[in-house]
Amino acid sequence: MMLQKRLDYGFSGCQVPATLCFPKSSKRKRSARRKVENKQLCAIDLLATVAGELLSERENCAPSPQCNEGASGTNDTSKATAKLDHLCQKKPLKIEPFDQHSCNDTVLGPEVATKRQISCGSTEHLQILSPKDSGPASLLVKCGTERNLPASPKVEGDDLTGFQESENQMPGNGLDINAVGVYGMEDSLDLDTKPPALVSSDSSTEVPVCWNYLPSNSSLPKRESGMEHVVDRDDDDNSSWCTHLSTITNKACRPQCIGNHRVRKLSTLKYWRAAPNILKYSHISDYDTEKKRSLHGKKIYYTRQRTQRSYCKRRKLFERCLVSTSNGGMYSRNIPNLCEMGGIGVEAHHPCTAVLDTNDASPSQTEQSSSYNSVKLRIKSFMVPELFIEIPETATVGSLKQTVMEAVTAFLQGGMRIGVLLQGKKVRDDNKTLRQTGISCSDKLDNLGFTLEPNPTQTPPPLTSSGGPHFLCLDDAVEPLARILPGALSIDQEATDSAPQVVLTSSPVSDHEPIHSPTDTSSLDQTPADKLALVALPPVRIEALAVVPLHKPRHPEHVQRRIRRPFSVAEVEALVQAVEKLGTGRWRDVKLRAFDSAKHRTYVDLKDKWKTLVHTARISPQQRRGEPVPQELLDRVLSAQAYWSQQQAKLHAKPPAAEPCLLL
DNA sequence: TTTAGGG
DNA sequence: CCCTAAA
Numbered sequence A: 001m002m003l004q005k006r007l008d009y010g011f012s013g014c015q016v017p018a019t020l021c022f023p024k025s026s027k028r029k030r031s032a033r034r035k036v037e038n039k040q041l042c043a044i045d046l047l048a049t050v051a052g053e054l055l056s057e058r059e060n061c062a063p064s065p066q067c068n069e070g071a072s073g074t075n076d077t078s079k080a081t082a083k084l085d086h087l088c089q090k091k092p093l094k095i096e097p098f099d100q101h102s103c104n105d106t107v108l109g110p111e112v113a114t115k116r117q118i119s120c121g122s123t124e125h126l127q128i129l130s131p132k133d134s135g136p137a138s139l140l141v142k143c144g145t146e147r148n149l150p151a152s153p154k155v156e157g158d159d160l161t162g163f164q165e166s167e168n169q170m171p172g173n174g175l176d177i178n179a180v181g182v183y184g185m186e187d188s189l190d191l192d193t194k195p196p197a198l199v200s201s202d203s204s205t206e207v208p209v210c211w212n213y214l215p216s217n218s219s220l221p222k223r224e225s226g227m228e229h230v231v232d233r234d235d236d237d238n239s240s241w242c243t244h245l246s247t248i249t250n251k252a253c254r255p256q257c258i259g260n261h262r263v264r265k266l267s268t269l270k271y272w273r274a275a276p277n278i279l280k281y282s283h284i285s286d287y288d289t290e291k292k293r294s295l296h297g298k299k300i301y302y303t304r305q306r307t308q309r310s311y312c313k314r315r316k317l318f319e320r321c322l323v324s325t326s327n328g329g330m331y332s333r334n335i336p337n338l339c340e341m342g343g344i345g346v347e348a349h350h351p352c353t354a355v356l357d358t359n360d361a362s363p364s365q366t367e368q369s370s371s372y373n374s375v376k377l378r379i380k381s382f383m384v385p386e387l388f389i390e391i392p393e394t395a396t397v398g399s400l401k402q403t404v405m406e407a408v409t410a411f412l413q414g415g416m417r418i419g420v421l422l423q424g425k426k427v428r429d430d431n432k433t434l435r436q437t438g439i440s441c442s443d444k445l446d447n448l449g450f451t452l453e454p455n456p457t458q459t460p461p462p463l464t465s466s467g468g469p470h471f472l473c474l475d476d477a478v479e480p481l482a483r484i485l486p487g488a489l490s491i492d493q494e495a496t497d498s499a500p501q502v503v504l505t506s507s508p509v510s511d512h513e514p515i516h517s518p519t520d521t522s523s524l525d526q527t528p529a530d531k532l533a534l535v536a537l538p539p540v541r542i543e544a545l546a547v548v549p550l551h552k553p554r555h556p557e558h559v560q561r562r563i564r565r566p567f568s569v570a571e572v573e574a575l576v577q578a579v580e581k582l583g584t585g586r587w588r589d590v591k592l593r594a595f596d597s598a599k600h601r602t603y604v605d606l607k608d609k610w611k612t613l614v615h616t617a618r619i620s621p622q623q624r625r626g627e628p629v630p631q632e633l634l635d636r637v638l639s640a641q642a643y644w645s646q647q648q649a650k651l652h653a654k655p656p657a658a659e660p661c662l663l664l
Numbered sequence B: 001t002t003t004a005g006g007g
Numbered sequence C: 001c002c003c004t005a006a007a
Helices: A030-039 A043-056 A077-090 A161-167 A185-190 A248-252 A268-274 A286-296 A304-310 A313-324 A363-370 A397-412 A493-498 A528-532 A569-582 A587-594 A603-618 A631-653
Strands: A006-011 A020-023 A094-098 A125-129 A330-332 A346-349 A374-379 A387-392 A416-422 A425-427 A448-454 A471-474 A547-549
Touching (some): A387 A397, A569 A603, A603 A631
Antiparallel strands (some): A020 A374, A416 A425, A416 A448
16 A cells, blocks of 8 residues: 555546537427427437437447548438437547647557656546547538538657656646646736747648647648647638547647637636636545645645746746647536536537527518528537546556546446536426527527536446456545545545544534445435435526636646535534534634534634524525525524624623633 | 634 | 635
């Protein structure tokens, strides 16, 4: 155990690339609409098809001659589906770790992980790739007049140079299976230093800005340049657009201005905060988080405020790297939480904006344009839920791949569903047309998001992978930081620490936080179904859903926001009891007394909770949200608050006075 | 590190 | 929950 460091990989989601568009099955005339609805796939179903195929074909993957010929123009989504099926069946997925610090998308070979500096406490990029050598994988579904342009090849060279070079520059390797260049949008916007944009001389193409400054232009073989050959002319009359199963870093390296709807320069600091749940590295356990904090200092996760003023060269180098990845895919923000398995970037293509904007046009107008009136969405990727993997440092990259594959496979066994979010609200009625739903206007398309959801009717996937030395588990909604350690090490330090601890009070708040073993079902209040339901968290209000670059967890240096973990009534009870006893100014003692074994509750948390409790108690019950706290408890909160604030006032009044007695 | 308070 | 200032 001592000799074998383990690698904790937190996956906030794997991205499964996909692109599709579909007709807007909505017309003014009811009959027409019915016709459309009957004949064409509902958008949601189509999405499900895509996702399902992408996710299920991994088993049956016959070699494919090619799947990369451009799709022929058609409005028929059944053809589109067929195309998707075709693609999916022929394209097994692969799991590849790659170097986040290089634009090469360098795929690691089967070397030992340690040789690649995939080391403990760091996070490496992982991605789900389209199959190697399968050619440009286009999931493009033709709609309207767009044509499929040459897709970019995926680079899978063995050149590890970038990686190696970066090793000394980075505070650590990021293992980030999440995808599209989300790194440091905010950073990028604020830094003056940007890598030179590498712009192709080919007017019809744009070569992404890449952070490794590899020479790149369109004349170079794309397989060497490691960049996508992006053709993107949304505004063309031809509505030409090219999509592909792009890889994560490829996305990350996309040019800054590739279309009005593609890139938003947003200060993601704001959105980061606005969508903490999806942004955070929530798979990292508190333990890990705290470990990191202690390692790097508690201020490391500030973004620019800090990085700008106080960081060393290494830091700057890192941020330089962030810059060029700043324009990753567009992703929905304010997705409720990662337990809904992340958002999916959606891009809107408007072949005929005028039509889209003429919802109030006369029927004839609408009718006339209806054939041209389709909704084109580009789903850059699907995300699978967070996974937590622990793997020996001596494990090979190959086994890492295998482990990740098993994790993904295990999850996918349960079946998937697609959720549609429009402006942050879940669209539940599958029978509505897109137009009825509002998925037709350009502005709303920007607010469209997709989630992958586990099929609730399926049995949860096994928590452990079969055979291998690696164990993995799904993050569950309540305990998103769950992890399972390999073999005999299934009790980690934290468990060891907390297990023998004696809770001073009969506090119900012992820390059941991480799942330390597959058999640990002792978590309070949680049924297994709850644990595996990725939407089990309490409903989260979603404000305006907008599109921002996918916030994949950023560099591990940027410790992510912690998971929100609402206090249970039992915890509130314990807190109230402790505060009654100790007062409102001794949060550390409160923590020790009542929450000592709840590692995820800090004294700051308790103080904050008390603050909110007091507030809750003072507002009307109608205004309260979340799990209702018994009025009796709230009353106690108020009285304790009153009492202790009075005591505090007395203390201030006459300092020499003795400490107030614990009357309660 | 803790506390206190604003965000 | 986060972030900080101040103790």
